[in-house]
Amino acid sequence: MKEELYKLAQQHGTPLFIIDHDRVRENYRTFKRHLPRVQAYYAVKANSNQEIIRTLFAEGASFDVASYNEFMQVYEHIRHFEKNDKDFYIWDKIIFSNTIKDRDTLKKIRQYKPLVTYDNADELKKIKEHCDTAGVVLRLKVPDVGSQVELSSKFGAEPGDAHTLIEQAANLGLVVEGLSFHVGSQCTMFDNYAAALDIVSQVFHDARKRGHNVNIVDIGGGFPVPYDSRVPQFKELARVINSELSRLFPEDIEIIAEPGRFMVATAAVLISEIVGKARRDGKIFYYINDGVYHTFSGVVYDRWIPNFHAFSSGTQAGATEICAVVGPTCDSFDKISLSEQLPADLRIGDYLYTENIGAYSIASSTRFNGFEGAKVLHVNNQTNKE
Numbered sequence: 001m002k003e004e005l006y007k008l009a010q011q012h013g014t015p016l017f018i019i020d021h022d023r024v025r026e027n028y029r030t031f032k033r034h035l036p037r038v039q040a041y042y043a044v045k046a047n048s049n050q051e052i053i054r055t056l057f058a059e060g061a062s063f064d065v066a067s068y069n070e071f072m073q074v075y076e077h078i079r080h081f082e083k084n085d086k087d088f089y090i091w092d093k094i095i096f097s098n099t100i101k102d103r104d105t106l107k108k109i110r111q112y113k114p115l116v117t118y119d120n121a122d123e124l125k126k127i128k129e130h131c132d133t134a135g136v137v138l139r140l141k142v143p144d145v146g147s148q149v150e151l152s153s154k155f156g157a158e159p160g161d162a163h164t165l166i167e168q169a170a171n172l173g174l175v176v177e178g179l180s181f182h183v184g185s186q187c188t189m190f191d192n193y194a195a196a197l198d199i200v201s202q203v204f205h206d207a208r209k210r211g212h213n214v215n216i217v218d219i220g221g222g223f224p225v226p227y228d229s230r231v232p233q234f235k236e237l238a239r240v241i242n243s244e245l246s247r248l249f250p251e252d253i254e255i256i257a258e259p260g261r262f263m264v265a266t267a268a269v270l271i272s273e274i275v276g277k278a279r280r281d282g283k284i285f286y287y288i289n290d291g292v293y294h295t296f297s298g299v300v301y302d303r304w305i306p307n308f309h310a311f312s313s314g315t316q317a318g319a320t321e322i323c324a325v326v327g328p329t330c331d332s333f334d335k336i337s338l339s340e341q342l343p344a345d346l347r348i349g350d351y352l353y354t355e356n357i358g359a360y361s362i363a364s365s366t367r368f369n370g371f372e373g374a375k376v377l378h379v380n381n382q383t384n385k386e
Contacts (some may be wrong), residue, residue: 002353005271007310008377009351014273015374016288017362021055021381023267028059031223031259034238037245039094043260044070046359051265051378052079058382062093064221064258068105071096085144089136090114094196095218097180097258099123099155106130117180117218119157121168126205128172133178136163136169136216140183140203142196156181162203166212178216178254181206185261185302187222187230190240198243201248216254217245223262227305227356234296235260258294261359268358270374274350284323284344288352291327291334293368299336302360308340308352319344325352329369 008018031040042056042188050073053063057077061181065071069136071094075275113133118124119140127134141156157165162179179200183192200217207214219241224231245255272295276287289365290296297305304309308325323342328333340353349361365373 001312005269006351006354009271012375012377014271014351015288015295016271016377017295017357017374018269018377019049019264019358019381020267020269020379020381021051022379023060024052024055024263027263028056028061028265030234031257031262033236035241036259037242037255037294039254039256040182040217040263041093041097041258042263043097044073045363046260046360047268047363047375048073048263049362050268051381052267055381056263059283062095062256064095064097064260065096066096068108071109078079085112095137095258097218097220101126103130106134106360107234108278110134115177115216118165118169121165122170124165124169124174125308128174132173134174136174137178137180137216138165138176139170139180139182140196141219142180142183142199145168159199159203161231163206163210166210166342170212172312176207176212178214178218179207180216180220182220183222184256185222185353186224186227188224190232190237193219193237193241194223194244196323197244197248198253204249214253216256217249218338219255219257221258221262223257223259225261225264225265225356225359265359266356268356268361270354270361272354272359273351274346274348274352277346277348278325283338284321284342286323286325287328288327288336288343288347289371290374291329291371292336293329293331293334294325294365294371294373295357296301296336296354297364297366298357298360301364306337306340306357306361307354308337308342309355310343310346311351311353312346314342328371342348 041062043064065076092111099119107130110131116134117137117139139156181196190366196288272288274286275289278285292299318340319346324338325336
């Protein structure tokens with residue numbers, strides 16, 4: 001693998017972001033195999049590269065979008081459908097899971113009768129005024145302590161307010177299709193899923209008793225990626241989820257999920273180049289041609305812990321020390337890691353590679369300081385196979 005990556009870097013230059021579409025397919029199929037009852041809506045925000053969307057579309061995935069632009073990325077693949085087929089696809093396979101949508105977006109998607117989420121009364125009124133064709137899904141606040149990125153402080157209605165918000169939707173003439181939650185991104189505390197499903201089931205059964213025909217339960221995302229050996233295995237979480245779904249909900253309802261990180265995190269490798277080297281206060285600093293304003297943006301926005309590997313063990317085999325790896329910009333904030341175990345005698349022009357960097361990386365990359373960011377290279381994608 002290292003030899004192949006090295007050849008690609010020499011051929012295409014650096015920084016080079018390599019997406020392996022076979023791994024994307026493998027992750028999707030793993031998800032479906034372990035959670036057969038759950039319809040997977042890929043969270044486009046994790047990595048919105050159009051080729052990834054194409055690959056997952058071909059696999060039969062559904063899509064979770066947060067904006068009109070993300071919606072249009074998926075729409076490109078169904079533009080040629082007959083109207084009825086197109087309308088059904090949008091209703092059945094796309095969800096706007098951002099609980100706050102601007103008025104212009106709602107106006108634009110009104111014609112498609114979309115499935116959208118909400119968690120407050122003002123959002124309901126906005127949906128009614130600008131997108132009254134929508135089916136609505138109430139997002140509930142659930143425990144998310146311990147997740148890599150916690151979401152409940154910004155999204156989700158208190159379960160105690162659920163009845164009122166469902167009634168308000170019905171009074172406005174909107175159809176409450178379902179309930180949703182999100183335990184936070186990269187959730188390794190499986191009890192959070194069990195607790196969330198229990199909360200949602202109580203609201204679900206109460207709503208049905210009150211005459212609301214709720215038919216969708218959206219279990220959100222947060223499915224753990226094996227960044228290291230300490231991360232609990234996904235198949236163990238799947239056992240918990242499958243058991244709780246069977247115990248708490250009828251068999252005839254639709255269960256959906258919004259995996260993003262799970263689909264793409266392990267599907268990409270970044271190759272960067274050492275462009276500078278200095279010893280500062282006794283520590284070696286390797287300056288590379290990528291940083292936190294670019295592909296390593298997840299260090300800031302996603303609380304992601306980076307990893308670096310050298311292609312060479314250096315001239316003194318086995319001689320490593322704790323080094324800093326920093327980005328190329330003029331901002332002192334652009335420090336990727338201050339504690340990487342690397343060979344001490346790497347040289348300017350040597351390459352480093354970083355694994356499991358497919359999620360929340362190029363998706364939030366900028367052009368700060370005039371740096372363009374990594375070149376994206378696709379391998380094992382449909383275009384290359386045709």
